[in-house]
Amino acid sequence: MKIAFDGKRFFNNGSGLGNYSRDLVRILATYYPDNEYLLLNNKKSERGKEILALPSVSFIETSKGKLSRQFKMGKDAQNANCDIFHGLSGELPLRWNEKSIKKIVTIHDLIFLRYPKYYGFFDRKIHFWKFKKAAEQADLIIAISEQTKADIIKFLKIPENKIRVVYQGCHHSFKENKPQEFLESVQDKFKIPKEFILNVGTIEERKNLLNIVKSFNNTEIPLVVVGKKKEKYFKKVERFIIKNKLQNQVFFLENVSMEELAAIYKLAKIFVYPSVFEGFGIPVIEALFSGTAVITSNSSSLPEAGGKDSLYIDPNNIDDLKSKILFLWSNESERKRRVEKGLLYVQKFSDENIAKELMKVYRETITI
Known part of the structure; x- marks a missing residue:
């Protein structure tokens, strides 16, 4: 399989979503090195350079231009003949071409809906639109806990049979x-x-x-x-x-x-x-x-x-x-x-167990 990832958090975030992205790519490349893992972003950074050095991991610089992450990244993955595009932080690109590609999105939480007082009005509206759009586009959704799965069903109105729970590990x-x-x-x-x-x-x-x-x-x-x-x-x-x-x-x-x-x-x-x-x-x-x-x-x-x-x-x-x-x-x-x-x-929550669960989702997605 050839799997593309939205690399924004992988390269740009020092903790949280960045750690999730780096750990996910690292454990997949460690336990399933026969696949190809492509990180897409407008530039690299020092973060994750040891993961990029793994033989099965590579970097693709996305097409230039305003909103390229939203409008060009997905097409770049398709043009690289990827089988799957995985959005690691609740988002998927908005534009795709006619080439076949399966789509997965990880949703970490919907705290902005459960506890709106912690977020500004416009942030809540933008987050909701992005998460809802990605959940509808995706062939399968990864929730990082049973709690998040329940929230996706409740707040985003997504059917349960479209959601798989795969826990996170840690560094x-x-x-x-x-x-x-x-x-x-x-x-x-x-x-x-x-x-x-x-x-x-x-x-x-x-x-x-x-x-x-x-x-x-x-x-x-x-x-x-x-x-x-x-x-x-x-x-x-x-x-x-x-x-x-x-x-x-x-x-x-x-x-x-x-x-x-x-x-x-x-x-x-x-x-x-x-x-x-x-x-x-x-x-x-x-x-x-x-x-x-x-x-x-x-x-x-x-x-x-x-x-x-x-x-x-x-x-x-x-x-x-x-x-x-x-x-x-x-x-x-x-x-x-x-x-x-x-x-x-x-x-x-060991690396091996999480890698197995992720690969199970990828293989299932290919068959949909």
Whole structure:
């Protein structure tokens, strides 16, 4: 098979959709190297260069011109005689020629419809139009969780038989054993306390950092936070920290590489992630692969990611969050039990399993 990908996120995004795109191409090229994988974009970047070096992966510079991604990328894939075009971030090109090509689109979440308050009016309208159009065009849709599948059926009015659930994995760094010297060097570099609880994710309202910080008030537990700051919400969190004199208890880290982040996960005693809503929740998977106990929300897709041995809380209940943090923090045997069970559970998100599920969808699409 010859499979084309919309490479915009692969080359342009440092996290999130970029990580999904790079991991997907990497694992397919690793486990199914007999196929050809073509990344289409208007230019390359340094991101993913080690994946582009794989023998079965190549780059095609798309036709120039305004809106070329929408109007020319699909035709470029057809002219390259691709069997399948896979849109990796909820979009497909709008124009195609008469050549035969199957179309797949991955939809990660429909949070802009479930929680419209987090998005501007015009952003919501544009997102809805693009996602609805892509879902209707596609021969098959990949949803990254059962939660997202249910939302596609509910909000986009797409029949269930057109949707396949294929979970995400995470970067291989989180699955590797790190030398103790490297862990210690990361701890020293970022001046991280010896024992701490970790939160990773964009610092925005939906991710719920303010409730985490509130739950740490009147404790002596250190909190380490890694994530891009959305300024307005971060200011709200910062005001609470200053008002309650938590400056020496909450540590914000910046310019953390993937390898360093993997080390920080392994150094943490607990990972806490009380997000209001997630299409899947990759940080939960990263923590489980790292051998770190997880506390996360009991809603949306997060129980799918965390499995039955993570600890679940109501994301809006600060007392619930605080009591479960204190319980795990002071109970080493319980942490160890949950870590061991979590490591067993998270193997369902291994690269090999995900590659198999993706290839199953590609082969099915060819027969439609």
